[in-house]
Amino acid sequence: MSGPLVKICGVKDAATAIDAARAGADFLGFVFFRKSPRFVTPEAAEEIILDLKQAAFDEGFAMPRLVGLFVDAGEKELSEAAPLLTHFQFHGHESPERCSELGLEFGVEVIKAIPVTGKGDVSDASDYEEAADIILFDAKPPPGAGQPGGNGVSFDWTLLSAYEGETPYIVAGGLTPENVGEAVKGQKSREAFLGVDVSSGVESAPGKKDDALVKAFISASKG
């Protein structure tokens, strides 16, 4: 593995997107879930992406892959955002069949989030072996959380030793610039390990990304 890929999730403004991409982020996530403090409309995401593309062209940095996060979204919601995106990331009850269908219908790759608290949860990923391009192992939301992700909660990453699939996977949940090095160290010998994802661990307040924390996270991840 040449080094873990890094996904910065919950981007809401062009400055954050540009700073993160300039610092080497490989994926940027846009949350299309209305109840999230990180919610953006497709129109707002489009503006951000236009500015990002212009900066990438002017400065010569690589364009990150563009990921839309959805929770049991309908066709209309997906179709409004799809032209902007390289990936759909599903956090709801999307079945393997639905993931495959939507990936083909909209011409995007699919990331399926698998919530983990115990060893048994890791095996849920095997259902998506053919249907998803990437598995995102994330912490199960705490009781009462209003959203399935972005809760700043970790799970025991050593549980991922039970993953036997070949679909590449990303580790998420409660990662920070301080602990991501440890998470990467524990996974980097695994062939399917693709990278790490963060949202609240690089924020100064819910939905407000902190540029210094984003940079520190990317640098700690990539070593």
Ligand SMILES: O=C(O)c1ccccc1NCC(=O)[C@H](O)[C@H](O)COP(=O)(O)O
């Ligand atoms: O981040 C959100 O607000 C969100 C809302 C609805 C569904 C998923 C959401 N986030 C998913 C992510 O990919 C997060 O980056 C991941 O759960 C890790 O979050 P955090 O523990 O805050 O780093």
